[in-house]
Amino acid sequence: MPPSELMPIGVFARRSGLTPSALRFYADSGLLRPAETDPVSGYRYYRPDQVARAVALRRLRAIGMPLTAVEAVLAADPEEASRLIDEHLAKVLGDAAAARRKAALLQSSLADGVPSRPIAALKGPVLADAVEQVLTATVREPGLPVLGGLRIEVTHEAVTLTATDRYRLSTRTLVPAEPATTVWAGTVDGDELRAAAAEIRRSPLVRIEATPHAIRLRRTAREDQEDQGDLHCGLLSEEFPDYRLMLASLGEATTRATVSKDVFLRALEDHPEERITLRLTDHGTHVMPPGDDHPETPLRATVTGRPLSVSFELTTLYPAVSTALGPDVMLDLRGPDQPATIRSADRGDLTTVAMPIKPEGPSA
Template structure:
């Protein structure tokens, strides 16, 4: 087929095809010696399409040549490595851009609070388990920070879970401040934060500084989208009807052994145990303290497990309000980390 037809079939321009022919990546099947017209075969369309797509992800010509000449597994590895480099470069560029914006106008940062580094790092990791990556709702990947004269509160939600933890500052905050910052950038900063005895949080117009005396300061950009009104949701929760206290370790083990996607918790009427079910395996009976009426409630494993695993302390407390109402999960003896998890409809096959 002539070069114009092949260009339309492959999605490449005629000029691009001439360039790739000269570079040796995609030579024409035949060149008319008299006219110089270039002709291609249908068998070359797949290679041309792959070449176009590799260039669309900004892969250099040398790497493109390596991918096109490699076997399936090697080609996949090379593509993955290239994409990882692109994402790393993009993240670095984004961080640099944020730093540049933070320095525009030389506006001083606002001191928010001083926190113990290891405590802050643990809290960030715990709360960020309730985030989600959704391009249409980037705020669900962020962490809400609220500071007043008494405490600093961290909150995150993916719409199915809401986790919040309250920290007592090492020094009383001198101001009230609230903002939502990038969860990914906070995750990246956690390693440095954990190794610092004290971290001073300072707010700017575009993010927060995490100032550390013995390590490099970290900067996390703010998110412009409005954070969900979680306080309104919490205030609207019905009264607790059934309360369960049990070993965090035993509950996690039961969830790990039940491999189904959905898990049922069944509270018995004698107040000494609960049943964990959800697939064809036998029910597991766990010792527990149960107050209130019998209740069966279902969860997605991906919702319940992280809510339990991040709880502080050896025992967890579940505050239940009904089979279709959010459940509050927290430590049985420490209330500074709380997770609200949404149940799902019962499994019809159970």
């Protein structure tokens, strides 16, 4: 190949995202040899068609794949490569789960001397369901870790779980299995609580205790189970958004629709676009098509108030509907640019507030 078509190692490093030192390492290991090496200076040159292999190598190493497995993936056909990646991912997840279990046992042993105070007792399956429902409103955002957390607020009468990703807010109120003896509030790491949900679901009763930097979940085992120890979830130090002020500032609903949850979900699943526009009139609710070539999808619904068209991102609306309790969903709407409240038509202990978006097209 003419020298003009070869790339020096520095240029190839920028194209591939690998450092020159990494390229030298992969050349020595045989995974990515240079096309040519200057016999006098030892300088290395690469062909343009080697960039794709270098990028794939970088991505495989980024997911922690060892060199022997990387070599096998790069040499395999697409189907076999995909299988090998799945195999590696399963091992990584298994190792992480094992590490989490060992860390929980270590935390439990270290926490024996850490003072804690009881704050609430809840039925395990009820708490697990509520955690998974409310955590749909979290988001991983490096600059705002609190948006990945779940706010727990305990009074003598209730335990309230709340999460928000700024475009959606979900909150659920639970009745304690035993009267709470204290008032407490804290924001719990959402990832750790999500991982704990599978464990607490199998416990008839879970007692929540607070320590300075975490909550301790004490599980009561069934008669046929052995005691599996406590679970620990860290507390986040960042201030949680003042969601109560936002809820208090919501205006009265101008349009209300009640629709079957299953029917609504099917309509959202069949909608071909990422954005959903709902048209609500006295005659019911319609899911608007993305263009004039498709018919509207009618939904049998009870609508009261003013006619309204309102648009949502599918990723905002679908979780709010899917986690609603009961067979029917109620939408309280305040206008095309005002927050919408989505909840069960007959139960008010799980509520989601979702932000609409500006509709697309000439009518926008």
